[in-house]
Amino acid sequence: MSKTYYRVGSSSTSLPLSNPITADLTGVCSKIFPPSPRLPKSATSAEVTQDLHRQVREYLLDLLEPLDPRGVLETKQLIKDAVNEQNNPDATNLREISKTIELFDGGVPQKKFGEFARKERKHRL
Secondary structure (H helix, E strand, C coil): CCCCCEEECCHHHHHHHCCCCEEECCEEECEEECCCCCCCCCCCHHHHHHHHHHHHHHHHHHHHCCCCHHHHHHHHHHHHHHHHCCCCHHHHHHHHHHHHHHHHHCCHHHHHHHHHHCCCCCCCC
């Protein structure tokens, strides 16, 4: 089996997931998934695909676990709306402030900071 690497992600995934954006010779990427070492050299295309799906699922579950799902979806929608409005910064800023206020009123940041204060959750920084 030839050595194949898979690339997942873009800058639009880095923003909602609070990930740093790294660059290499191929451009911006979030993660490269090499074939699993336990995959036999004679693996079929279907087995390689299944291995990739397993790796991506494990990676995403680990990545998303500490995040508020609503916040991730709202941020992703803000990015899509900005693209649809051809990156109008005024409209983007208004939407961002509006969604931030909604999340703040819902108690999301207070709950997260409480978890950090009680040492129930470790901060990434």
